Amino acid sequence: MDLALVNARGLVLLGCGKMGSAMLAGWLARGVDPASVWVLDPHPSDWLTATGVHINAGVPDAPAVVILAVKPQMMDAALPVLVPLGNGSVVFVSIAAGTPIAKFAALLGAQTPIIRAMPNTPAAVGRGITALIGNDHVSPDAMTLAEDLLSAVGQTLRLQDESQMDAVTALSGSGPAYVFHLIEAMADAGIQQGLSPEMALHLARATVAGAGHLAENTTEDPSQLRVNVTSPGGTTAAALSVLMDADTGFPALLSRAITAAADRSRELAK
Numbered sequence: 664m665d666l667a668l669v670n671a672r673g674l675v676l677l678g679c680g681k682m683g684s685a686m687l688a689g690w691l692a693r694g695v696d697p698a699s700v701w702v703l704d705p706h707p708s709d710w711l712t713a714t715g716v717h718i719n720a721g722v723p724d725a726p727a728v729v730i731l732a733v734k735p736q737m738m739d740a741a742l743p744v745l746v747p748l749g750n751g752s753v754v755f756v757s758i759a760a761g762t763p764i765a766k767f768a769a770l771l772g773a774q775t776p777i778i779r780a781m782p783n784t785p786a787a788v789g790r791g792i793t794a795l796i797g798n799d800h801v802s803p804d805a806m807t808l809a810e811d812l813l814s815a816v817g818q819t820l821r822l823q824d825e826s827q828m829d830a831v832t833a834l835s836g837s838g839p840a841y842v843f844h845l846i847e848a849m850a851d852a853g854i855q856q857g858l859s860p861e862m863a864l865h866l867a868r869a870t871v872a873g874a875g876h877l878a879e880n881t882t883e884d885p886s887q888l889r890v891n892v893t894s895p896g897g898t899t900a901a902a903l904s905v906l907m908d909a910d911t912g913f914p915a916l917l918s919r920a921i922t923a924a925a926d927r928s929r930e931l932a933k
């Protein structure tokens with residue numbers, strides 16, 4: 664990461680909730696100087712206060728980058744304070760779901776370098792994945808700076824077109840919630856089969872975490888990993904006949920869920 668630029672010119676973070684604090688923790692761990700960070704948030708947490716960054720203390724005249732991490736519904740109210748930084752060399756990076764680059768250009772000025780990014784909550788443990796796309800005013804160096812900042816909390820991926828962002832938001836942005844719900848549902852099903860709640864949750868959490876780790880650390884694709892678990896005529900085959908049902912199984916259910924999330928992302932853009 665080009666810490667020299669960030670530490671020399673400063674970084675502004677608008678909104679330091681779940682995602683803002685996950686990113687800030689990653690930047691500080693990579694050596695960003697707290698004295699170079701200006702956070703604007705009406706409800707600073709104790710954790711934020713203890714970091715030593717500037718909190719609600721104005722912003723520098725020309726920071727290297729501004730990160731927008733408030734809820735999409737708060738953007739109209741929160742952004743005006745940053746308009747003086749628009750239309751210049753300051754790079755804006757928004758992680759807000761559904762909010763198009765065009766909206767920021769309208770609010771901040773048409774010449775503003777704006778990057779839209781979609782991270783996810785595993786960023787809190789350095790295991791997020793963030794997709795990014797910038798407008799024509801974003802220089803290659805600015806894009807690299809944004810990638811460096813987001814790679815402090817996980818992997819990054821460049822999109823070819825902003826229209827891909829709704830699908831990305833529905834898949835990887837919201838996706839951790841689907842997996843957490845899978846853990847909840849597996850644990851509940853284990854309880855129904857007679858396990859204690861503690862043991863069921865322990866088994867479900869470790870199984871999902873272990874399967875995810877295996878999926879990411881093997882050359883075999885997920886369908887082969889599934890086959891590897893499945894003995895002919897065995898227990899897994901019995902479960903998969905339910906989960907792979909064309910009408911009521913996982914594929915149909917997840918297709919409906921991800922379609923609903925992508926549709927909501929498109930609605931937020933209006």
Ligand SMILES: NC(=O)C1=CN([C@@H]2O[C@H](COP(=O)(O)OP(=O)(O)OC[C@H]3O[C@@H](n4cnc5c(N)ncnc54)[C@H](O)[C@@H]3O)[C@@H](O)[C@H]2O)C=CC1
Nearest residue numbers: 678679680681682703704706732733734735741759760782
């Ligand atoms: N939570 C998630 O899984 C993900 C969220 N996002 C996006 O990240 C953004 C933030 O989401 P979260 O961190 O989950 O929300 P959050 O509610 O945890 O954090 C939002 C923060 O904004 C602050 N805030 C409210 N009004 C403000 C204002 N006028 N000026 C400055 N700060 C203000 C709040 O005090 C709060 O700390 C959203 O736009 C969301 O779409 C993106 C990817 C994943």
Ligand SMILES: O=C(O)[C@@H]1CCC=N1
Nearest residue numbers: 759760832836837838
């Ligand atoms: O639910 C939301 O709108 C945000 C965006 C992706 C994850 N959380």
